[in-house]
Amino acid sequence: MDAHRLVRDELLYEMRVRGLSDLHETVSTLRRKLSELLRTEAFGVLVTHDSFEPDLAVETQTCVEKVIQLSEFLSGRTAIVKGSNDERIVETRMKHLYGRCESYAQSGSNRFVPVCKWGITFSGKVSEMSVNSFLERVEEYRVARGVSTHELLVSAVDLLEGPAMIWYRSVRSTVHSWEEFVRLIRLEYLPFDYEHELWSEIRHRVQGAEESVGAYFACMINLFNRLPVQPSEAERLNILRRNLLPYFIHGIGLIDIETVSQLMATCKKLEVTKSLATASRAVNPKASLLEPDLADDTSVRPKAVRKSVAAVSCWNCQHTGHVFAQCSEPRRRTFCFRCGKPDVTKNRCECRKKKSVSENPERNP
Structure with missing residues (x-):
């Protein structure tokens, strides 16, 4: 490439693609600098700087x-004489055009992916995908994959199937742009x-019991965006606020939100705040505390210990595991039926006197 055969905008592009920008030098200075850069490169190979991000449309x-x-x-x-100035101009500008196309093709942020490989199809069945959802997804892929609207129209057959494909065949001859499609x-x-x-649907779309705030707002904003006429900020705010869970409605009741x-x-x-308030804390x-005297004693309550059946002793046979009323052994000795004291009856036992005193404390001397 001969830098002296390029005009100013071509020189600026060649400098920018190599990582040099904001150059305000004269054309002669730009040509000299570009010539120095070209001498350091292999013939026909463009060294593109990582910061260069070409725009497809531009x-x-x-x-x-x-x-x-x-x-x-031309x-x-x-005629173009070999070795003439005209030949060098044509050759240089052709190399310049080739370099522009090559730099775009090698750009990592603008890799072209054919529409047929997107994996997006619309059949016309609402249960599978709405038409607005389909068009929204196609536009996202178009921008990300660097595809023009003209290419979309040419590849429309790759985006449709079933009833939708039959419909498109009936109108294809009248469709001349993607916007018309x-x-x-x-x-x-x-x-x-x-x-x-x-x-x-929007007015009845309330936040689910287990739905996060982020998921609720994302779905509602997408619903608003699919309206033919976009609602005002006040209308969006009113519906979003009203359809929140009661907990959030109470929380924002006294807050001015615009x-x-x-x-x-x-x-x-x-x-x-809700997640912190409902989290269990041990x-x-x-x-194990450094200052046990300052611990919260109210949170530690002793559990009532119930006497195990295996520890109960029978007053008749002196075996454990059952009481006298459940004993199958014959009565072997005399004992108090109230406290189990041996060799004494209930009427003569001291426990009877203690009970009488506790029931009548005024008789206690």
Whole structure:
């Protein structure tokens, strides 16, 4: 490439693609600097800087204009003499155009992926995918994959199947742009009262019991975006606030909120507070504390110890595991039926006297 055969905008591009920008030098200075850079590169190989990110639309338009200019330059000459200045101009500008196309193709942020490999198809069945969801997904892929709307229209057959493909065949001859395709497919597959029904769906779309604040707001904002006429900020705020869970409605009751983003931020704070308030917290054992005298004794309550049946002793046979009323052995000795004291009856036992005193404390001397 001969830097001295390039015009100013071509020189600036060649410098920018190599990582040099904001150059305000004269054309002669730019040519000299570019010539020095070209000498350090292998012939025909462009060393692209990592910071260079070409724009598909801009690059396409520029290259088309350059091709037209070059065609006009050639059409004004009957012949190009080998080794002449005209030949060097044509050769240099052709290399420049080739380099622009090559740099875009090698750019990591603009790798072209054919529409047929996107894995997106629309059949026209609402149960599988709505037409708005389909168009929204296609637009996301179009931007990410560096595909033009013209390419989308040419590849429409890769995006449709079933009834939708049959419909497209019937209108294909009348569709001349992707925008026209979008208008017709919405007209065909959106309900007649779509806007009214979608508004009803939005007004009844409440936050689920286990749904996070982030998921609720994301779904609601996407529903708003699919309306033909976008609602105002006040309308969005009113519906979002009303359809929240009661906990969040109580939490924001006394707060002045003017925007959707402010409402979302406030609800996320309340969500964190709720999770902290409902989290279970274990109490450290008093014996493991450095200051056990300052521990919370109210949280440690002794459990009532119930006497095991295996520890009960029979007053008749002196065996454990049952009481006298359940004993199958014959009566072997005299004992008090109230306290089990041996060799005494209930009427003569001291426990009877103690009970009488406890029941009549005024008789206690």
